Amino acid sequence: AQTVTQSQPEMSVQEAETVTLSCTYDTSESDYYLFWYKQPPSRQMILVIRQEAYKQQNATENRFSVNFQKAAKSFSLKISDSQLGDAAMYFCAYRSAWYTGNQFYFGTGTSLTVIP
Amino acid sequence: DGGITQSPKYLFRKEGQNVTLSCEQNLNHDAMYWYRQDPGQGLRLIYYSQIVNDFQKGDIAEGYSVSREKKESFPLTVTSAQKNPTAFYLCASNVGSDNEQFFGPGTRLTVL
Numbered sequence: 130a131q132t133v134t135q136s137q138p139e140m141s142v143q144e145a146e147t148v149t150l151s152c153t154y155d156t157s158e159s160d161y162y163l164f165w166y167k168q169p170p171s172r173q174m175i176l177v178i179r180q181e182a183y184k185q186q187n188a189t190e191n192r193f194s195v196n197f198q199k200a201a202k203s204f205s206l207k208i209s210d211s212q213l214g215d216a217a218m219y220f221c222a223y224r225s226a227w228y229t230g231n232q233f234y235f236g237t238g239t240s241l242t243v244i245p
Numbered sequence: 246d247g248g249i250t251q252s253p254k255y256l257f258r259k260e261g262q263n264v265t266l267s268c269e270q271n272l273n274h275d276a277m278y279w280y281r282q283d284p285g286q287g288l289r290l291i292y293y294s295q296i297v298n299d300f301q302k303g304d305i306a307e308g309y310s311v312s313r314e315k316k317e318s319f320p321l322t323v324t325s326a327q328k329n330p331t332a333f334y335l336c337a338s339n340v341g342s343d344n345e346q347f348f349g350p351g352t353r354l355t356v357l
Contacts, residue, residue: 138285164345172333174348220287222346231276231295231339232303233346237287 131156133223135236142211143244149196150206150239152221160226163197163204168218168238177219180204182226208241216243247272249349251336256354258323258330266321266352268336274347275340277319281305282333282351291334294319323354330356 132155142148154163165177180188180197187195192212196205208215221236249270258264270277276295280288290303294313308327313319319338323330333353337346 135287162345172351174335174337174346176345179345232290232293233278233337235280235288237285 131158131223131225131234133221133234133236135219135221135239137239138237139240139242141242141244142208142215144211144213146211147207147209148211148241150208150219150221150241152204152206152236154202154204154221154223154234156202156223156225158225158227162224162226163195164222164224164233165193165195165204165206166220166222166235167215168220169214169216174220178206211243213243213245216241249336249338249347251334251349251352254350254352256352258354258356260356261325263325264323264330264354266323266334266336266354268319268321268349270317270319270336270338270347270349272338272347273316273340274338275316276338277313278337278339278346279303279309279311279319279321280335280337282335288335291321330354 134153161182163180167175167177178190178193192209194207218238220238223234252267278293279291289305292311294300310322335351336349339346
């Protein structure tokens with residue numbers, strides 16, 4: 130089974146500053162999808178950004194961008210101009226591109242605190 | 246509006262009782278999932294179903310059971326065999342091989 134590792138249980142950032150959350154994964158597959166989910170205090174899981182492994186270009190969604198390093202199996206999330214509403218638990222997730230199994234694999238999460 | 250509903254939001258049960266958590270989706274998604282979330286452990290897969298009347302065990306299926314009689318419904322029963330059932334339970338669904346999962350709001354189960 131694939132494994133997803135988030136080595137930073139907690140991170141903090143000053144409001145308006147930039148922070149990077151790390152994620153590494155282990156797979157033997159060449160085609161897959163990677164995701165970052167946000168879980169605020171309400172505990173509703175919200176998709177932040179997704180990346181297709183076959184695309185070399187890093188995905189970007191407004192203040193959120195990723196640094197996808199396929200050879201290194203690394204998928205970090207950069208949050209620019211951090212806002213108080215960004216405070217949440219962030220989960221990295223992996224999903225095979227093959228339909229068989231159809232499972233998502235999640236990391237253990239990084240708790241982000243935004244300091245006013 | 247399309248989405249996933251889970252009920253109830255909070256659930257209390259006495260030890261030794263079975264309890265069923267509801268999950269309904271109107272997104273017309275084929276696949277549905279149940280996860281358990283504990284502090285420091287992320288999301289762990291309990292069961293998933295890719296089609297009606299079919300489901301597969303996840304990593305921590307012991308003490309749980311599911312059914313998938315309708316496409317839109319995937320209830321989870323926490324049985325008395327589950328040793329430590331107090332947790333936050335999330336239901337999710339998705340369609341296709343290239344789409345993300347959509348999540349319900351979750352149910353917090355506390356066994357007294």
